Amino acid sequence: MDIAVEPPLGVGDIQFGEEFTAVADRLRSLGDLRVASPAPGRTAFKSTLVLPDFEITLLMDDGVHVTAVEVWRFENDAAEVHVHYGDLDLFRTPARELAARIEEMGNASVSPDEEVTIFPELSLLLSRETSREVPLDETDGLPLYAHYVLAAPAGYFD
Numbered sequence: 001m002d003i004a005v006e007p008p009l010g011v012g013d014i015q016f017g018e019e020f021t022a023v024a025d026r027l028r029s030l031g032d033l034r035v036a037s038p039a040p041g042r043t044a045f046k047s048t049l050v051l052p053d054f055e056i057t058l059l060m061d062d063g064v065h066v067t068a069v070e071v072w073r074f075e076n077d078a079a080e081v082h083v084h085y086g087d088l089d090l091f092r093t094p095a096r097e098l099a100a101r102i103e104e105m106g107n108a109s110v111s112p113d114e115e116v117t118i119f120p121e122l123s124l125l126l127s128r129e130t131s132r133e134v135p136l137d138e139t140d141g142l143p144l145y146a147h148y149v150l151a152a153p154a155g156y157f158d
Helices: 020-027 095-104
Strands: 002-006 032-035 045-050 055-060 068-072 082-085 110-113 116-119 124-127 148-151
Touching: 002 148, 020 032, 020 045, 020 055, 095 116, 095 124
Parallel strands: 002 082
Antiparallel strands: 032 045, 045 055, 055 068, 068 148, 110 116, 116 124, 124 148
8 A cells, every 4th residue: 555645735545624524435445444532522533544554543623624644654564555755655764864854855843852753834743652662763762663644734733
């Protein structure tokens, strides 16, 4: 499976701003679509598409439209899953190199902590946070690869 992460437009064939019901109809044919109920007094909810090797989580902050998408890294490194931003493989390129290469493209980053890098103008977040046993970066001792990415429309991180 090949998934293009294209902030601020969308992820794969999921477009930001699209009604969740339309997206859900397409995703159900791909795997197990789990829809969580909003918290009491809230309209926001999330839905997770569970696939054999990885997961995609959709966030509907207004309760109707897709406002962000998280793609979660596969556990099996041999998985036939390719998640990319341009020519960068988001889950097979070491995280520190990945962040540096995105910065080299002219995208400034902020890091609220050592495991998260946000590119606000690009509307992209890379996270190395995980509770799994994973290869570690010899330089900083953190997970070598991003564990999940979040892409969103323009202004999401403002």
